[in-house]
Amino acid sequence: MAILKILQYPDERLHKVAVKVNAVTDSTRKLVKDMAETMYAAPGVGLAATQVDVHQRIIVVDTSETNNNLLVFINPEIISMSGESDCEEGCLSVPGIYDKVRRAERITVKAQNAKGEAFTLEAAGLLAVCIQHEMDHLLGKVFVEYLSQLKQTRIRAKLKKRLRETM
């Protein structure tokens, strides 16, 4: 297994749109394992393939307290959503920035697992928020894009400054 490099906002590659996975192969499973290891090491509760510069529709999520409930979604699609929730979000690609985003409170998502089998999952609360956040990554959208232009400008400047200081 390997820990992958996570792209940092405002990297342009975070805006690429991921493509459908046509066949779940051993190399898909290797990527999923590496993504899970990267997410747990960060630490985070989710990770999209986009964030590790792989532009395929794959996300991993684990919102359990004990880090023992890894969920793998290949080609995820939200088939129903209801309610609204304003939840504080963070992002491993936007370190140190947290803000509230309005999302659906409950969703039903269909996807394939790491064996390529289709499944459907109903999610609420943090799990639902996290799946929506990761699915946005697959569309090239980062959560800060829900914030005001003023906040986005400040966040971009702050992260660029931090990047310069670490070079």
Ligand code: K1U
């Ligand atoms: O997409 C990502 O970068 C992962 C992101 C997922 C997420 C968190 C909160 C709301 C929506 C989506 C993170 O995991 S940020 C880190 C984080 O929230 C966390 C880290 C350690 C323990 C618990 C949470």
Ligand code: ZN
């Ligand atoms: Zn994120």
